[in-house]
Amino acid sequence: MAKARPRTGSRRNVRIGSRRNVRIGPRGNVRISLRKIVRKIPKGVIHVQASFHNIIVTVTDLQGRVVSWSSAGTCGFKGTRKGTPFAARTATKDAIGPVIDQGMQRAGVMIKGPGLGRDGALQAIRKSSIRITFVRDVTPMPHNGCRPPKKRRV
DSSP states (O other), rough: OOOOOOOSSOOOTOOEEEEEEEEEEOOOOOOOEEEEEEOOOSSEEEEEEOSOOEEEEEEEEEOEEEEEEETTTTTTTGGGGGSHHHHHHHHHHHHHHHHHTOOOEEEEEEEEOOOOOHHHHHHHHHSSOOOOEEEEEOOOOOSHHHHHOOOOOO
16 A cells, blocks of 8 residues: 655645744754745735725735735724725725835736725825836726616615
């Protein structure tokens, strides 16, 4: 009967972006420590998803791997205040902060959604030290696809 091979490449119980360090101690015991990998990211993409009720800001590198993210809800806003431009500015500053520490200098901006926080998020990015390479609106637009719901009668 064939011997069972240990699984390789499994990310279970390991934080993404961390490197596992296995050491064998003096008494033969195994110590496993996790240390965070800090990568230098000079360029990236900032994705802003602005709905009427919330805003989500995600910062990725050029390959699309998420480096940092934030939303108006995680910044402490509740209810209708999550959709405001001030909440969008706060969430954007919160998402961009760790990335600036990792050395990001240039970024493209992809904005999706019809919310009020679109302009607020763009203002926060402009005021930061990150230079904007492009601003692209990626809001999905139907080309007469699905039939809309019937008109509301009040």
